[in-house]
Amino acid sequence: MTEYLSTHLDQYLGFMLKKQREDALAFLGDLAESKKFTLIQLFQILAKAQQEIGSLWAKGAITVADEHYATEVTQEAVDTLASKLRGFHREKTGSALLANFVEGEYHTVGLKMFAELLKDDGWEVELFSAPLHVVSLFKYLESAGKRFDLICCSVTMEFNLEDLKSILKILRTNIHTKDTMVLVGSQLFLDKRFIDLMIDEKTNTPLADFLAKNFDDGMEFVRKVGKR
Numbered sequence: 001m002t003e004y005l006s007t008h009l010d011q012y013l014g015f016m017l018k019k020q021r022e023d024a025l026a027f028l029g030d031l032a033e034s035k036k037f038t039l040i041q042l043f044q045i046l047a048k049a050q051q052e053i054g055s056l057w058a059k060g061a062i063t064v065a066d067e068h069y070a071t072e073v074t075q076e077a078v079d080t081l082a083s084k085l086r087g088f089h090r091e092k093t094g095s096a097l098l099a100n101f102v103e104g105e106y107h108t109v110g111l112k113m114f115a116e117l118l119k120d121d122g123w124e125v126e127l128f129s130a131p132l133h134v135v136s137l138f139k140y141l142e143s144a145g146k147r148f149d150l151i152c153c154s155v156t157m158e159f160n161l162e163d164l165k166s167i168l169k170i171l172r173t174n175i176h177t178k179d180t181m182v183l184v185g186s187q188l189f190l191d192k193r194f195i196d197l198m199i200d201e202k203t204n205t206p207l208a209d210f211l212a213k214n215f216d217d218g219m220e221f222v223r224k225v226g227k228r
């Protein structure tokens with residue numbers, strides 16, 4: 001993150017820690033209206049702020065309630081910023097489904113932000129941040145007669161990786177999804193150990209088409225595969 005962005009990060013964080021929700025949202029609204037920043041840059045500020053909140057919580061410097069407060073503000077900020085900055089696209093880039101497939105995964109802010117980034121890039125997006133069981137997904141695809149060009153999911157907790165791997169194996173073989181591109185995003189992929197785990201050990205093939213450690217990575221991938 002550039003020094004310029006990190007000053008804004010400190011200010012946003014300051015408002016959240018002082019429980020100044022209105023000021024936090026107004027501050028971000030002004031940044032959006034200045035037209036100096038892209039949506040992805042502003043989301044990077046929010047993501048960094050959330051990660052900082054996590055570190056403060058882990059150190060015992062703030063409470064669980066403080067952390068929940070910050071997350072509520074950030075989720076509201078995602079909607080506010082997206083509605084202020086999203087471009088209009090007559091031509092659709094493609095269709096994407098974003099879902100939290102793992103029942104025990106409660107971290108959903110990254111997926112929500114990525115959904116907005118895709119919309120901003122012209123994708124038709126359906127987001128399911130409450131856990132969506134693959135069986136329900138397949139029933140939905142069948143009854144709606146739908147196919148998506150891209151499926152995105154996210155995982156944060158290491159203990160959810162095995163469940164996610166099983167789900168990706170099912171997506172790879174099911175008639176409704178086997179030809180769909182699959183993108184997984186996670187801060188775990190900052191560590192190569194976790195990237196190496198994301199293969200089907202039986203066939204030695206990757207379980208996803210791309211593993212993103214941040215939004216830039218993810219957008220670079222989707223811009224390559226999107227219908228142009």
Ligand code: B12
Pocket residue numbers: 046047050051052053054055058067071104105106107108109110111113114152153154155156157158183184185186187188212213214215217218219
């Ligand atoms: C908010 C929060 C929660 C909230 C989540 C609410 C919600 N609706 O999401 C709640 C309270 C539920 C929660 C619970 C827990 N949490 Co928590 N949580 C956080 C916190 C503070 C912020 C998460 C967040 O909003 N990040 C902002 C997003 C944008 O960041 P991100 O998800 O990392 O996304 C980036 C990349 O991963 C990637 N990405 C993510 N998804 C996707 C998707 C796609 C498609 C793409 C392309 C990219 C992408 O791009 C993003 C930008 O770089 C983090 C701190 C942190 N470092 O993340 C801790 C953190 C993740 N939590 C942690 C822990 C320990 C827990 C609990 C176990 C606490 C407990 N004792 O109960 C539980 C586990 C719950 C579970 N089973 O999932 C630890 C995890 C440590 C670890 N790795 O083991 C962290 C790191 C805090 C800490 N420093 O210790 N948590």
